[in-house]
Structure formats: structure tokens, C-alpha cells
Amino acid sequence: MSIDQQVNKVRIDPLSGVPTTGHEWDGIEELNTPLPRWWVWTFAATVVWSIAYCIVYPAWPLLHGATEGLLGWHSRTAVVQDIAALQETRAPILEKIKNAPIDTIEKNPELLLAARTVGRVAFLNNCAACHGAGAQGAKGYPNLNDDDWLWGGKLSDIRTTIEHGVRWDADKDTRSGTMPAFGRDGLLTPQQVSEVADWVRTMADLPDALAPEPAGEKLYNDNCAVCHGADGKGNQSVGAPNLFDAIWLYGSDKGAIVNRIMQGGGGVMPAWKGRLDDTTIKALTVYAHSLGGGQ
Amino acid sequence: MSNATHHAPPSGLQKLIETNSMMLVLGILLMVSVGGLVEIVPLFYLKNTIEKVDGVRPYTPLELAGFNIYVREGCYTCHSQMIRPLRDEVERYGHYSLAAESMYDHPFQWGSKRNGPDLARVGGKYSNDWQRDHLRDPRSVVPSSIMPGYPFLSKTLLNGEHLAEQMRVLRIVGVPYSDDQIDNAVADLAAQASSDDAGGPDVQKRYPNAVLGDVAGKTSVTEEDALIAYLQHLGVSVDFKLYDDKANIR
Numbered sequence: 001m002s003i004d005q006q007v008n009k010v011r012i013d014p015l016s017g018v019p020t021t022g023h024e025w026d027g028i029e030e031l032n033t034p035l036p037r038w039w040v041w042t043f044a045a046t047v048v049w050s051i052a053y054c055i056v057y058p059a060w061p062l063l064h065g066a067t068e069g070l071l072g073w074h075s076r077t078a079v080v081q082d083i084a085a086l087q088e089t090r091a092p093i094l095e096k097i098k099n100a101p102i103d104t105i106e107k108n109p110e111l112l113l114a115a116r117t118v119g120r121v122a123f124l125n126n127c128a129a130c131h132g133a134g135a136q137g138a139k140g141y142p143n144l145n146d147d148d149w150l151w152g153g154k155l156s157d158i159r160t161t162i163e164h165g166v167r168w169d170a171d172k173d174t175r176s177g178t179m180p181a182f183g184r185d186g187l188l189t190p191q192q193v194s195e196v197a198d199w200v201r202t203m204a205d206l207p208d209a210l211a212p213e214p215a216g217e218k219l220y221n222d223n224c225a226v227c228h229g230a231d232g233k234g235n236q237s238v239g240a241p242n243l244f245d246a247i248w249l250y251g252s253d254k255g256a257i258v259n260r261i262m263q264g265g266g267g268v269m270p271a272w273k274g275r276l277d278d279t280t281i282k283a284l285t286v287y288a289h290s291l292g293g294g295q
Numbered sequence: 296m297s298n299a300t301h302h303a304p305p306s307g308l309q310k311l312i313e314t315n316s317m318m319l320v321l322g323i324l325l326m327v328s329v330g331g332l333v334e335i336v337p338l339f340y341l342k343n344t345i346e347k348v349d350g351v352r353p354y355t356p357l358e359l360a361g362f363n364i365y366v367r368e369g370c371y372t373c374h375s376q377m378i379r380p381l382r383d384e385v386e387r388y389g390h391y392s393l394a395a396e397s398m399y400d401h402p403f404q405w406g407s408k409r410n411g412p413d414l415a416r417v418g419g420k421y422s423n424d425w426q427r428d429h430l431r432d433p434r435s436v437v438p439s440s441i442m443p444g445y446p447f448l449s450k451t452l453l454n455g456e457h458l459a460e461q462m463r464v465l466r467i468v469g470v471p472y473s474d475d476q477i478d479n480a481v482a483d484l485a486a487q488a489s490s491d492d493a494g495g496p497d498v499q500k501r502y503p504n505a506v507l508g509d510v511a512g513k514t515s516v517t518e519e520d521a522l523i524a525y526l527q528h529l530g531v532s533v534d535f536k537l538y539d540d541k542a543n544i545r
Contacts, residue, residue: 023313061337075380079391080540082382125387129437130425138436140424170419170506181511268422268509274536275389275419 094118098279102155105286112290119287122280126272135291140250140267147293148247151175152236154295159285165271166239174271177238182223183262196220197257203232204244206252239266348395350532353470354525355502356458356484357516361525363461364518365404368445375406376415376529389416390535399470411442416530423509426523448519455484455516476501488520489513504532 012019013031023030054060057069087094093114097105105111124133130141137143142150151161166175182188188196192215199216201209221230227240234242241249249267250256272281288294312318338344354362365371378384380391392415397403421429425436430448433440459480462472476483483501486494491511499505506527508520 061333061341063340065341066337076391076540079380079382079385083385086382086386126420129421129429133439140428141436168422268424270419270422 094279097283102159102282102285105282106290106294112286115283115286116290118280118283119285122276122284123287126276127284130269135288142249142267143247144288145292146247147295148242148245149236149293149295150234150239150241150249152295153289153293155285155289157236158288158294159281161269162281162284162288163271163273166269167266168268168271171271171273175239175269177227177240177266179227179240179260179264179266181262181264183258184264188219188223188261192219193258193261194254196224197254197261200224200232200243200257201252201254204246204252344394346393346395348393348533349537350504350534351395351398352502352504352532353399353462353465353472353476354528355487355498355505356455356462356480357487357521357524358505358528359461359525360453360455360458360484360518361521361523362400362404364448364522365525366402370414371404371406373406373408373410373442374412374414375409376403376413377405378413378415384413388413389530390533390538392530393533393538396530396533399465401465401468401470411440414526414529418527418529418531423523423527426526427519430519430522445519445522448522449517451518453484453516453518453521455481458484473501485513485516487524488516 013029016031018031018033020029021032054067055069056071057073058066059069060067096111097115097118100108100111105115123131123135127135131137131144132141135144142148147153149157151157151166160173161175164171164173164175167178168174180187183190183193195213195216196219197216198210198212199220202212202216203220227235227238228243229235229240232243234240241247246252248256250260272284276284312322353359376392376397378388378390378392385391392405396415397405427449428436429440429442430444431446432444433442434444459477462470462477462480466472466477479497479501482494483498486492486507487498487505488508489495489510489512490508492507492513495507498507506524508524513520
């Protein structure tokens with residue numbers, strides 16, 4: 001049988017009563033069931049919709065640009081408008097935070113709640129990766145809930161740290177103060193590093209501290225006291241930690257302390273001025289300050 | 296079935312196409328090329344897809360090596376680099392991405408899925424220390440993270456022997472590397488990884504705003520160094536205080 005004959009052979013299928021398309025292969029025939037009416041109408045409606053869409057929204061690329069559509073909609077203007085609308089709904093509360101002197105915010109429960117809410121959102125998006133979702137910190141990243149502050153715990157100190165970062169070279173006003181790499185750069189011999197670490201652990205009254213070599217105390221006074229203080233209480237102007245408050249950013253076992261003396265340096269925090277707006281930084285400052293340890 | 300008799304056997308064009316596979320193939324090709332013409336060709340001349348933006352420069356050799364590792368490890372399968380012009384994305388990640396910001400990416404890393412966050416503007420958001428901790432053991436800094444660790448990157452020395460060739464190939468496809476940049480690829484690679492290498496200023500002269508490493512006296516460059524240099528460069532090229540949002544609308 002030729003293809004022509006196959007194609008033109010149309011008959012009603014006796015079982016279903018539906019006509020066949022005339023296509024038949026190896027005795028199997030294709031039914032020509034009509035499309036459901038709802039489907040046909042829906043299809044027609046989508047065609048009409050697409051024509052309307054092409055008229056109202058930007059659609060067809062032409063030689064010098066795309067058709068603009070009657071609404072004049074554009075994704076780049078739409079997002080600017082959406083954000084402006086969002087800012088408008090937030091404006092009443094953001095204005096209050098913006099206009100209030102920073103040291104009065106915590107005294108006003110309404111303002112404090114607002115600042116903490118704004119600050120919390122910004123904190124989770126920007127700060128939590130290092131300081132932890134609960135500001136609990138991690139090894140090398142300070143806990144913000146306690147009252148131990150490397151660079152000062154007053155509102156103005158915290159704001160400066162957030163704005164300019166810590167050891168963030170791209171910001172010329174960044175917090176700077178870098179511990180020398182006493183071991184790596186050969187300022188102290190490995191033996192001396194071990195001795196001064198023992199002395200620090202004794203001074204800090206750590207339970208498993210070894211009886212230190214007397215040389216450790218002299219080494220401490222000659223090399224460390226200038227920043228960490230003869231009393232070991234640290235110095236916030238250069239970010240030198242208090243060594244005797246039982247808070248150890250990098251751990252208190254001898255290996256960790258030796259490692260710090262060997263490598264020197266310190267943590268790095270990005271500068272957020274420019275990345276975040278001033279009101280958000282103000283809210284973040286109040287948030288960090290109000291976590292428990294603000295001074 | 297009352298309408299059974301309305302269905303005539305196929306004839307004319309339908310018959311021609313359904314009974315002749317070559318005609319069907321030709322018809323499909325015709326349809327697909329219309330789609331291609333309408334959707335792809337305009338991208339080569341529409342203003343907001345080819346806008347020139349100040350500040351975008353080719354990757355430094357170290358960043359380019361990091362880009363290669365980013366591709367090799369399949370970071371794009373979980374991280375996008377495309378902040379869409381939608382309110383929530385701009386709120387979280389920053390200014391929406393511009394086509395020009397990935398103009399020197401071959402292949403581009405826009406991605407299509409976010410198991411992790413978008414990385415288009417991750418540059419400068421975290422310290423190098425954090426990036427190291429996070430790459431080696433993501434859960435040491437983000438307890439809820441589902442990202443695999445990449446501790447081997449810090450133990451693998453970077454193989455930069457083909458970088459100059461790669462830069463030459465990239466130049467063929469339109470990345471404007473100069474002869475000077477290609478000739479100094481290996482030297483720049485090592486110089487950028489260290490914070491105090493004598494060649495550091497040269498790197499920054501050849502590649503404006505290149506950020507040097509934060510470790511002094513580095514004697515070896517690892518794959519981790521390269522990946523972090525790449526990550527720290529993501530999304531920092533354009534100064535959006537100077538960018539005019541309305542200038543390039545269509």
C-alpha cells in the first residue's frame with residue numbers, strides 16, 4: 001500500500017465511534033479525537049493575552065531598541081520604584097533613628113525597639129557570617145554579647161569600628177594595630193616564645209599553667225607590655241586584648257598562645273561605611289551595644 | 296459523534312510535512328532560527344546589554360586562576376552571580392548586576408540555582424581570614440551551612456604555567472589583555488598573593504584596584520589564595536555612587 005493510500009484512508013473507528021486520521025501503521029490506526037472545548041478556548045485566550053502583552057509591555061526588539069509598551073514599564077525603573085516605596089513605608093521609623101542622637105536611642109523604648117529591629121536584620125545579612133547569628137562569635141571572631149571589647153565598647157567606639165573596619169587597608173581610618181610576628185620574624189627564639197607563653201598563662205592564672213621560667217617575665221615586660229600593659233589588661237587604642245579576663249579569642253591552651261606569638265597579626269573586619277547607609281550603621285551600633293556588654 | 300464527518304484526511308502542507316521527514320526537519324530549523332533571531336541577536340546591539348561601564352577590567356592572573364578553580368569545583372551549581380533587578384535581591388545583595396560586570400567572564404558564572412547565596416557582590420564583604428576558615432570548614436563559621444568543605448585547596452599549590460596562554464586565548468575572544476600583562480602573568484601571580492612582594496605595585500599599575508594578599512613573605516601560592524583573590528574581586532569594580540541607573544535604559 002502506498003503512503004498516499006494510507007494517508008487518505010479515513011474511516012470511523014467502530015469501537016469508539018471516533019474518526020481516524022487515516023494514518024495507519026501495521027494495523028494500528030490513529031484516532032482523530034477533537035480537542036476539548038475548554039482547551040481550545042484557553043489556547044485562544046493565551047493568544048489574545050500575548051497580543052495584549054506585546055502592546056502593553058516592552059516586547060519586540062527592533063533595530064534601535066525594543067518596543068516600549070504603553071505602560072512604559074522597565075525592570076530597572078521598576079526596582080527603583082519598589083525600593084522607594086519600601087523606603088517610604090520604613091521612613092517614619094528610620095527618620096526617628098536618623099534624627100535621634102545616638103546616645104538617646106537606648107533610653108527611649110520605642111526607638112530602641114526600632115533600632116534593634118533594623119539592626120538585627122542588617123546584622124544577620126552582613127555580620128552573622130563571622131560573629132554568629134546570635135553574635136556569639138567563633139574562634140578568631142569576637143563574641144559581641146560579653147563586656148570584653150578589643151576596640152572599645154562605647155557607642156562611639158562601636159560605630160567607628162563598624163564604619164571603618166579593623167585592619168581593613170582599603171579604609172584609611174581603619175582600626176590598626178598589628179601584633180608583630182615575634183616568632184616568624186625572629187624577634188624571639190622558639191625557646192623564648194615558649195617561655196613568654198608560659199609566663200602569660202601563669203599571669204592569667206590558667207589552671208594548668210606550668211611554673212614559668214623567670215626569663216618569661218622579663219621577655220613579657222620587654223616585648224609585650226608596651227601594648228598589653230604591664231598588668232596585662234590590654235589597650236583598646238591599639239586593639240591589644242586584655243590577657244587576664246579569661247576570654248581567649250584564639251584559645252588559651254599553650255599551643256594557641258604560642259601560635260599567636262609566632263604569627264602575630266590579628267583579625268580583620270571589613271569597613272561597612274559606603275556598603276551600608278548611615279542609618280543602618282547607627283542601628284547596628286545600637287544593636288551591638290544593647291546585646292549585653294555595651295559600655 | 297456528531298462532528299465525526301468534519302475531519303477530513305490530512306492534505307496540503309500538513310500532509311507534506313507529516314509524510315516527509317526532511318520537510319519536518321526543515322520546518323523545525325525555520326522555527327528555531329526565528330526564535331534565535333528574536334531572542335539572541337538583539338543582545339548584540341541593545342543598549343542595556345552592551346553598555347560600557349567604568350571600572351570593569353580583565354582579571355589579574357591570580358584572580359583568573361581563582362576563576363578557573365571556581366569553574367572547576369562547580370561553585371556555579373550552587374551559587375549564582377546575578378543579582379536580578381528585584382526589590383528583595385537588591386535589599387539583600389546590593390545593586391543589581393550589570394551585563395558589563397561579567398563581560399570578561401568566559402564562560403559567564405551567572406548560574407541558575409541558589410543552594411547558597413548569590414556571590415555577585417561578595418567581594419570585600421568578608422575578610423580573607425573568614426574566607427579561608429569558611430572554605431576549609433564552612434561549619435566552623437556558619438553552623439547551619441550545607442556547603443562542602445574545600446580544605447584541599449589550601450594544600451594544593453597553584454599551577455600557573457598555562458595562565459599566559461589562557462590570557463592570549465581570552466584576548467582572541469575580546470578580553471583586552473595587553474602584551475605587558477601577558478608577559479608578566481607569572482610574576483604578577485606571585486606578587487599579588489603576597490602583601491609585601493616587590494612586584495605588588497606593578498600588579499596594581501597593570502590592574503587598577505587589584506587587592507594584594509594579606510600574608511607577608513609568602514613563598515608559595517595555593518589554589519585557595521587564587522580562589523579568595525577571585526572572590527574578593529567579585530562585584531567591586533563598579534562604583535555605584537557614580538553609576539547612573541537611568542542612563543542605559545534601553
